[in-house]
Amino acid sequence: METNRGIHVQSDSIDMVTETGAADPVADRPTADLDAHGASLVVKDLRVKYGGVEAVHGISFSIRPGGFLTLLGPSGCGKSTTLRCIAGLEPPSGGSIEVAGETIATVSRQTPPEKRGINMVFQSYAVWPHMTVAKNVSYGLRGIPKDEIRDRTAAVLDLVGLSRFADRYGTELSGGQQQRVALARAIVTRPRLILFDEPLSNLDAGLREEMRYELLELQRTVGVTSVYVTHDQTEAMSMSDHVVLMNEGFIEQADRPREIYRRPRTEFAASFLGHANLITGVLDAAGSRLTASDADIVAVAEEALPGSAGEPASAVVRAERIHLGAAAEGLDNVWSGRVEHVSFLGRYLDVMVRVGGVPLRVEVRDGLPLEEGQAIAVGVRAADVHFVPRAERPEQ
C-alpha cells in the first residue's frame, strides 16, 4: 500500500512535468478546462476606486499562457490593488479583465472570486490555523474522489518538500514552511492563473533568495500563468519574463526586465530599477547629445531620443558602466572629475565621483588605486548612455 502510494505520487508529479513539456502555444484554448496549466490574461483600461480616490488609473497589460509577469513598484503604486482586482477581491470601477478570452470582471458584472479558477499566495501566507497542513492544502479540492484528493495533496506536498509536516498545524511551522504550504495550496487546485502578493516580503534575506529560486522552479514545473506583485526589483528582474513597472496608479513601463534596465523610458523607471546616475540637461537638435546643466560637459549617446530635439532630458548612466582613470581613455564620453568618497564593498569599490556639479556613483573593480580628493578621468561608452525625457513632477 505504502509503495503503491509512493508510485502514485511519483507518476503524478511526472504528469505535471509532461503537461508543461507539451505546452500548447495556442492562446485561445477552451476556457472551462481548469486542469490546463495556464491561461492568458488580458487587463484592459483597469480603474479601481477606493472611496473617492482612484488608486489605479486605467492600466492595460496582458500575459501569454504560462507567462510570468511581475507588477513592480513602490508601496502605494496600485500594484496590489490591481492584483486583488484580478482575484475578484476588489471590484473594478472601470475597464475589464479577461482570462483565457472570457471576461471575468467589468464594472457591471464580476465573476465571484471562487468561480474564477484563479488561486493566490498571500503576503501573510493566510495558512488557516485551525487546520493541518494536509487539510490546508486539500481545502480547494472538491468534487473528486477521496483517493485522488489524497494523492494530489501528497504529490504537491512532496513537490514543496513538506510531506513530513502533513499532520502539523499550519502555525506550528516556520515562516518559510508556511510559505510553502501557501504555495502548495495555490497549485494543488491547478488554477488557470496564480497570483502572488509579495509572497517573500515576510521572509528574511537568505530565505527569501532561496525561496525565490524554488518558487520560480515550481512555476516552471507547473507551468501556470503567474502574476507576481513585489516592490523588490531583484525579485522582479530575476523571476519574470515581463515586468510592469507601476507608479502612482499608472504604468511607467512594461517590458522584458533586461529592456527596462537597458532602455528605461522615464526617470522613475531608470532610478527605480538599479540605481542609475541621472545627468540633467538639454538635448541638441539631433537628440543624441546632451549638454548638462550642472556641469560643463556633454553626454553623447548611441541612440537618439526621438522627437525630443532641444528638449530638456536626462542622461541615464549605470554605475557599473562608468570607467575611471586609464580605462576611461578613448571612450566616447570622457569627463574630468574628482573622487569624493570611496567605500570597499568586497567584490567592487563603490566610488562617488563629482563631475562639475553632478555626483556620479561608480562601481569599479578593486585594484584601482583611488584616493579621496584625487582628480580622475571619467569615461562612458556612447552605447551605455541612454536619454529619457525630464520628469514633469519633481522627484520625491
Next chain:
Amino acid sequence: MTLTREPDAQRDVAGEQEQPSREAAGRRTSPRRRPSILLWVVLVVMLGLVGAPIVTTFIAAFASGTLGLPKTTFSLDAIWRTYFSGELLWPLIATLLLSVLVAALAVGIGAAAAWVVSRTDLPRRGLFELAIISPIFVTPFIGTIAWLVLASPRAGMINVNLRWMLGTDATFVDIMTLPGIIAIMVLFFVPYAYLLVSSALKNMDPSLEEASLMNGRGTFATMFKVTFPIARPALVAAFFFIAVLATGTFTVPQLLGVDMGFQPLAVKVYRAVTATPADPAFAAAVGTLMFWFTLAGMYFYRRAIKHANRYVTVGARGTRPRLVRLRWVKAPIILLFTIYVLLAVVLPYAALILISFAPYSITDLRKMELSFDNFFALASAPDMMSAIVNTLLLGLIVPTVTVLIGLAVGYVVNRERGRVAAFVEYLATLPLAIPGIVFALGVVMLYIRTPLYATLPIIVIGLVGVFIPHAVRFASNGIMQIDRSLEEAARMSGAGKLRMIGTITVPLLRPALLSAWILLFIIASREVNETVLLASVKTRPLAVIAWNFLSSGTIQQAAAGGLLLSVFMLVAVLVARFVFRTKVSAI
C-alpha cells in the same frame, strides 16, 4: 467583555496549570527572576479580595447557622440537604437548561450579527453596531421591569390594550413563562456575545478568508469552514461567559418565574438569604454547588481554547476584508436588527416612561393619566438622596480601584513569569467562574463580624473582587500590545522602573484603561445581583432601591427608578464619548 483575544487565551492555558509547563510561557519571556515585591503585594491583595470570600463560602456551608456568630457550630445539614437529599435536582437541571440555552441563543445571534456587520456591505454599519450593543445599558434587570409592564399575562400593556382593541379576552404574550425568561436573558446578553465575537472577527487577517475564496469556496462555506472555526476561542469564551452570567442572574427568574415555581440555583440562594428566618449555611452550600458547576464550565472552556496559540497568525498590513454583497437579503436583515432594537430598547423604554408617569398601575392606554407622582414619591423616599450618592460613589470608586488592581495584576502577570505570577493570574480569572450572588455571600460572611459590615466599603470590596477579571483582561491586552523594547528604551535612556511605568507604560495603556473604567462604571452602577446582598438600608444604591420597589409590588416606582438609572448611565457614556473620547464599542 474581553474574555478573549487570542494571545490572551494562550496565557489562560499557561495560567491554568498548577505546575505550569513553561513551554508555552517560556518562549516569550526573559530569563526567570525572583518574584518582585510588587508581585508579592499583588498576591496578598488577590488572596484577600478573591481567595478569602470563596474559601469563606465553603467553610460557611459546614456551619449550623450564620458563620461568625457565637452560637454557630459545625454541621453537615446544609451539605447533606444540598448534595444528597435530591431536593436540588430539579433546580440544578433548570439552571443547566437555562444557562446553556441562553448562552447558545445569545452567542448564535451575537455571532450572526457580528458577521453581518463586519463582513457584508450593510450600509451605516456603525449605526447597526450601536443598535446591537445598546441593550447593554438596559440591563436584564431594567429590561425585566419593562417587560413585566409590557407583557405580564393579566395587566401587561400589550395584552390589556390588544384586548379592548380586538374585543377579546385572550392573552397575547406572557413574559412570565420559561420561554419568557429565556427570551429576556437572551435579549440582554446578546451585546456581550456580539462584542466578544466581533472583536475576533475584526482582528482576523482578511487574507485567511480570501484564501478560501481563491480555493473555490463560496461565502457560506468560507464562513463555516474558515471564519467561525478561527474565531472559535472567542465563540467558546462568549458562550461560557454568558452561561456563567445567566447562572448567577437571579433577578430575571425571581421576577418572572414566581408563578411557575421555576427556581434555578441562583434564586434558591437569594431566597435562602433573604427569607425569614434566613438560612445562610444552606445558601452557602448551594453556592458551593454552583461553584463546581461553573468550574466545570471553565474547564471545558479552557480545553476548548487549549490550542489557541495556533490561532495567533501573522497579521497582514491594512487590507480590508472583502465585503459580501447582501443584495435582496439586505432588507430582511435590516428588519431583524430593527426588531431586535424594538424589543430590547424601544419598547422597554416606551413602557418604562409611560408607566413611570402613571400614578396607578393602570396599563390601559385609554384610562391612563399622566403625572409626576412617581418621581415625587421617588424623590421623597427617605433614602433617595443617599441612594443617588451611593450610586455615584460606587460608580466612581469601584472602577478606579478595580482598574488599578487590574493594571498591577496585568503588569506582574505579563512582565514577570514564574509560579507565583501564574497563580496570581489564576486567581484573577477565578471570579469569572463564580456567580455574583455566591461571591457576595462569601463577602458578607467574611466581614459580618467586622466594622465593615453593612458599610459602603463592603460593597466596594465585593464588587471589585468580581470585576477584577475584566480589568485584568483590558490591562493585559494593552500591555501585550506594548512592545517590550519601548519600555527597555526608557530604561536605556536612564529612567528607573517607576519612571518607566509612569512615563511610558501607563500613557500607552491609557485607552485600554479608560475603556475598562467606563465598562466597569456601567456594570458597577447598575449591579443588582451582588449588591442586593451586600447593601444595608443606608448603603443602597439606585438599582437596589428599584429592586425593592419591585419586590414590594410598586412597579411604577421601580420603573421610575430604572429610568433614572438609565439616564445616569447614559450621561456617563456620553461623558466618556465626548470628554475621554472612548467609544463604547471599544469595550
